Amino acid sequence: MITRTVSKNPRTTRGDLVNDLQRAGTKVTKATISNTLRRQGLKSCSARRVPLLKPVHVQARLKFSREHLDDPEEDWENVIWSDETKIELFGKNSTRRVWRRKNAELHPKNTIPPVKHGGGNIMLRGCFSAKGPGRLIRVKERMNGAMYREILSDNLLPSARALKMKRGWVFQHDNDPKHTARATKEWLRMKHFKVLEWPSQSPDLNPIENLWRELKVRVAQRQPQNITALEEICMEEWAKIPATFARLRF
Numbered sequence: 001m002i003t004r005t006v007s008k009n010p011r012t013t014r015g016d017l018v019n020d021l022q023r024a025g026t027k028v029t030k031a032t033i034s035n036t037l038r039r040q041g042l043k044s045c046s047a048r049r050v051p052l053l054k055p056v057h058v059q060a061r062l063k064f065s066r067e068h069l070d071d072p073e074e075d076w077e078n079v080i081w082s083d084e085t086k087i088e089l090f091g092k093n094s095t096r097r098v099w100r101r102k103n104a105e106l107h108p109k110n111t112i113p114p115v116k117h118g119g120g121n122i123m124l125r126g127c128f129s130a131k132g133p134g135r136l137i138r139v140k141e142r143m144n145g146a147m148y149r150e151i152l153s154d155n156l157l158p159s160a161r162a163l164k165m166k167r168g169w170v171f172q173h174d175n176d177p178k179h180t181a182r183a184t185k186e187w188l189r190m191k192h193f194k195v196l197e198w199p200s201q202s203p204d205l206n207p208i209e210n211l212w213r214e215l216k217v218r219v220a221q222r223q224p225q226n227i228t229a230l231e232e233i234c235m236e237e238w239a240k241i242p243a244t245f246a247r248l249r250f
Contacts, residue, residue, distance in 0.1 A: 002033060003040045010098035010109050042099045045110075060199035079170045079196060080134065080160060082127040083203065085212040087219060089120040089230050122231055125151060127159050128211055129169075132243030134159030138231050148178040149187050157191075172196040174203065214241060 005020070006012050014030040021028050034044070100110045127134040135155040141147065160169060171193050173179045188195055203209060218237040224230040 002036055003042070006037065006042060006099040010100055012099065013097075037099055041101045043102070044097050045100055045105065046097055054201075057199065057201040061202055061205065064197070064199045064202075064205070075170075077130040078166050078168065079172055080127050080129045080156070080163070080165065081172045081206055081208045082125070082156070083174065083206055083208045083212070084123055084125045084139065085215075086121050086123055087216060087230060087234055089224065089227060120227075122227060122234070124234060125155075126208070126211075126238065127156060128208055128246050129163050129165060130246060131163045131165070132246045133211065133238055133241050134163060136235060136238040138234075143178060145178045145181045145184055149184055152187070168194060170194045170196050172198060172206070174198055174206075175200045211241060211246065214245065 001021070001024075002017055005017065014033045017033050018028060018030060037043075098110045100107065104110055123139045124136055125139050126136040135158060137151065137155055139151075143151075156171070171188070173195070175198060178184060199205070215234065215238055218240070219230070219233050222233050222237070224233050
């Protein structure tokens with residue numbers, strides 16, 4: 001019964017199982033439940049946050065993967081990856097746990113979609129390449145296309161120079177409307193940027209997610225107590241992430 005229940009609903013807690021068995025006339029402890037599930041190869045793990053994908057997104061991701069499957073490593077080393085992330089003031093967001101087998105972390109039953117939070121956080125935009133992190137800035141206002149282009153002008157180009165990117169380097173950003181607006185595309189064309197075609201709903205394909213995770217762990221360890229300190233610590237810790245860490249993310 002225990003294995004069947006968690007296989008059907010991996011988010012079932014040990015407390016739920018204890019209560020279900022008690023109602024059925026069987027008294028067990030949480031430790032017994034854990035041991036029983038472990039013997040069946042099931043382990044309690046944090047549920048992965050993954051984007052919500054429609055069939056069209058799945059096909060676009062598959063097409064992207066097939067097109068770039070045989071790209072040499074040096075091609076990826078010439079890409080500047082970019083994205084935004086939200087940093088919470090009081091540590092990482094709460095997690096949900098699931099019972100799953102080894103290597104089953106991305107099964108739909110074992111994942112949860114990303115959620116948006118308000119208050120007590122800051123929004124950051126950054127970039128990096130295999131040569132190391134680029135500039136990191138805080139986005140204090142609701143961003144529009146004009147602001148996005150200004151950010152690229154003030155931060156992306158200096159990052160490319162500081163990282164000593166080779167001629168013909170490629171820029172990656174997602175399909176946010178600000179990024180795909182006609183004015184932004186024209187600005188990129190006028191600057192002679194090569195832009196990596198990117199499948200929608202695919203933040204998990206962007207290796208910068210590994211740097212965001214590293215940054216959030218570092219920031220949480222320092223326990224900032226207000227927004228000002230949070231921003232300062234984010235900038236300090238981002239600057240400390242070594243180029244070797246960035247290179248290993250590929």
